[in-house]
Amino acid sequence: MSYLITQGRYAGMMAKSNNRSGAAGVADGPGIVTTSAVGADLVHQIPVGRSFYITKIMWYHALAGNVLLTFGTLSNALVPAMVQMFPVQVALPNVVGGRVEEELEGVEFMLNSNLLVGWNGNLIVTATLAGVISAAVQIGCEVAEKL
Amino acid sequence: MSEVANIYDNGPISLIARIKDTISVLTAKKWAHYQVNYAEPWPRSSPLMVDLVAAAGVTTIVANGTIAKRLVPILQVTDGEMLHLRFLPLDDVEGVVWEQSGTGKFNSRNTHARVNMATGLHDPYLATTTVFVMGYQRDMNLEARNPNPVALNQARFQFWGFRYGLDEISPDLSSVVTQGGQPDKKKQEDIIRQLAAGDKATVAQYIGPTTWLPAEGR
Numbered sequence: 001m002s003y004l005i006t007q008g009r010y011a012g013m014m015a016k017s018n019n020r021s022g023a024a025g026v027a028d029g030p031g032i033v034t035t036s037a038v039g040a041d042l043v044h045q046i047p048v049g050r051s052f053y054i055t056k057i058m059w060y061h062a063l064a065g066n067v068l069l070t071f072g073t074l075s076n077a078l079v080p081a082m083v084q085m086f087p088v089q090v091a092l093p094n095v096v097g098g099r100v101e102e103e104l105e106g107v108e109f110m111l112n113s114n115l116l117v118g119w120n121g122n123l124i125v126t127a128t129l130a131g132v133i134s135a136a137v138q139i140g141c142e143v144a145e146k147l
Numbered sequence: 148m149s150e151v152a153n154i155y156d157n158g159p160i161s162l163i164a165r166i167k168d169t170i171s172v173l174t175a176k177k178w179a180h181y182q183v184n185y186a187e188p189w190p191r192s193s194p195l196m197v198d199l200v201a202a203a204g205v206t207t208i209v210a211n212g213t214i215a216k217r218l219v220p221i222l223q224v225t226d227g228e229m230l231h232l233r234f235l236p237l238d239d240v241e242g243v244v245w246e247q248s249g250t251g252k253f254n255s256r257n258t259h260a261r262v263n264m265a266t267g268l269h270d271p272y273l274a275t276t277t278v279f280v281m282g283y284q285r286d287m288n289l290e291a292r293n294p295n296p297v298a299l300n301q302a303r304f305q306f307w308g309f310r311y312g313l314d315e316i317s318p319d320l321s322s323v324v325t326q327g328g329q330p331d332k333k334k335q336e337d338i339i340r341q342l343a344a345g346d347k348a349t350v351a352q353y354i355g356p357t358t359w360l361p362a363e364g365r
Binding site for chain 2: 011012013014016019020045046047048049050147
């Protein structure tokens with residue numbers, strides 16, 4: 001946290017890791033998110049009244065082929081379900097990959113409560129391999145929460 | 148640290164009174180007047196840390212949940228002893244302070260403020276968390292709130308500050324006499340009432356210079 005709060009952009013923010021498991025968003029405490037075959041796995045859920053930036057995302061898988069990772073947040077309108085926030089990332093097999101904040105857009109995840117066009121502000125990920133939603137990709141992220 | 152501060156000064160925590168100074172404390176809706184007979188620091192350290200999850204005998208503070216207000220044994224004192232404290236949560240939880248009677252501390256008509264991990268980011272010396280605990284069976288209670296959508300395994304709060312020893316002052320009213328030279332009981336009682344009410348002029352006359360200290364809210 002000391003590093004983050006010495007950076008002007010992060011004054012008044014605190015660093016946290018992802019706080020959800022995969023499995024389509026079932027709460028499982030802090031740790032690695034392992035994607036499910038359902039997709040839209042919850043990686044980080046914003047506490048009420050907060051917003052956050054992603055400062056780091058890491059991934060790993062041992063599947064046969066490249067996995068495409070789509071990060072975003074969930075739409076309140078359900079269609080489309082996902083609001084994509086970053087360009088699709090390619091996860092090579094058996095290689096730890098990742099992005100740090102300098103390589104990511106400065107997107108602030110925040111709740112927009114409008115039921116028709118809003119979104120819930122939580123970070124979700126969907127992994128696909130050859131066009132099929134893929135389980136067993138490990139995702140870790142670090143965020144700076146504003147409170 | 149040699150300086151004597153006002154009670155909520157926004158710098159590092161400092162003594163509010165030197166040894167032999169007088170403090171006037173609002174407790175139980177009355178002002179009581181004491182002389183400081185001892186003062187020492189209470190450095191931030193592990194014995195002054197409390198984990199409310201462990202104290203409550205549970206395994207977690209549940210998602211968006213609460214650990215109900217409870218006594219903090221490390222902050223219990225005896226009569227003639229006063230603590231001057233600041234605190235912060237070490238985990239991402241919010242601290243809610245209650246006075247012993249269940250009256251909220253840091254509250255107003257419509258709201259009850261809390262101390263969270265960001266309090267120290269905007270108020271680096273945690274001056275706004277200052278609380279005083281004084282006397283036997285007049286303990287503070289602490290409640291923890293978890294703003295996170297996941298359960299947390301710990302809800303730790305770290306305290307530090309100063310500890311004072313106090314002697315209650317009995318004002319010398321021997322000069323309050325009738326024209327006949329007898330003790331003027333009525334006037335003496337009136338003075339005692341005025342002292343308890345915190346009348347500034349009466350306190351200045353019979354107690355002397357003092358530091359006014361709201362140990363309990365109202």
